[in-house]
Structures are given as C-alpha cells and as structure tokens.
Amino acid sequence: DAGVTQSPTHLIKTRGQQVTLRCSPKSGHDTVSWYQQALGQGPQFIFQYYEEEERQRGNFPDRFSGHQFPNYSSELNVNALLLGDSALYLCASSFYEVSYEQYFGPGTRLTVT
C-alpha cells in the first residue's frame, strides 16, 4: 500500500518565479492538506482540498493556490516567489470525516534564491 508521495524532492527557484508541487495521497484517502515548514519551526497549515474544492485555508496570501484532481491527487502553486517562501512543503492525506488523522509525505524542499 503506497503512502503519500510528493514530487519533486528538491527544487531551486529564483525570486519572482512560479513553482508547482505535486502530491499523491495514500490509497483510499480523499482529502489533501498542505503545510509549510520553515527551518526549525513546526508545520503551518496552508489549505485543504476535498471534492476538488478548497475547504479551509490558513493565513497565507493568494500567491499560494492549489488544485485537486478527480483521482484525489493535488498540486500546490506558488506565484511570485519570495525568499521567505523557502521551506519544506508537506502534503498530508486523510479521510474527510476523520481528517484530524493525517498521513504525511516526505515533503518537497523549496529553495528560493
């Protein structure tokens, strides 16, 4: 049973560029949440997708957007990258009715130079 997978593993971008990160949920899960983890900090909630709609959003600007596909996989897009966007981006999947029990992927390390 495959767990949560994310791609790419690492990414280096320049300020002002745009980036897309991808996530495939654990088999059977229908909900995907995205978190940003800055170095030395705990993960911060970005948003959650269920039934291809954004259901909840944390305190992140509109530069952060997402999408969920019919197969439940998800993308996180960040526009106009800032140096402060450098972080580990974690995807977590769950069942919507029990979405407090989340399973995390290994993350994508984004470096903005």
Place this chain on the structure above:
Amino acid sequence: GNSVTQMEGPVTLSEEAFLTINCTYTATGYPSLFWYVQYPGEGLQLLLKATKADDKGSNKGFEATYRKETTSFHLEKGSVQVSDSAVYFCALSGQGGSEKLVFGKGTKLTVNP
C-alpha cells in the same frame, strides 16, 4: 485561536534515560491531541494520539495522557534509545471531522550512546 506550546529544545539524553517533553495547548471545546516525530530528512510520522480527556496514547514505548484540567499532553518514554533521536512535534486538531492540525515548534531530541 487554537495554539500549542512545547518545551524548548534541544534535549540531549544518554541511552536508557527517562524522557519527558512538555506540551500545553489552548483550544475551544474538545480538541484531539497528537505527537508527531520527524527523523532527519523525512516527513512527519504520527507517533500517538488521544481524542478525549483522560485518554492515554501509546506507541513504541512512548506515552502521553490527555489532561483537560491542565490542558497538557506531555510525551514520556521510560528508556530512550539512540534511534529515538529526532524532532518531536505536539499538535492539536479542533472538533469536527475536517479540521486542520496546529503544531508546536518542535523539540529536537538527541540520544547519545
């Protein structure tokens, strides 16, 4: 809003020592509480959870008890091993199914042989 406060690290112990990592929370209602572990270069793994007051979560020798009267969920292990070296995150999720996780800042544990 909901928040989690954990003891500052880093924590350095010798093998077979007793471990306590303090965690307190602020939340409305009856949140679910979690401990996650993050090994170097990896994503987060759920270590244990408790979903109501007085519940004790346990896994791999780690334990934590949901204390509503003191709003605490301290992590303990009687005898740590070198392989327990990691960063530990306390987290909570609000009531209801589709809730985000709110994390503490993490506590880095190093266990020396």
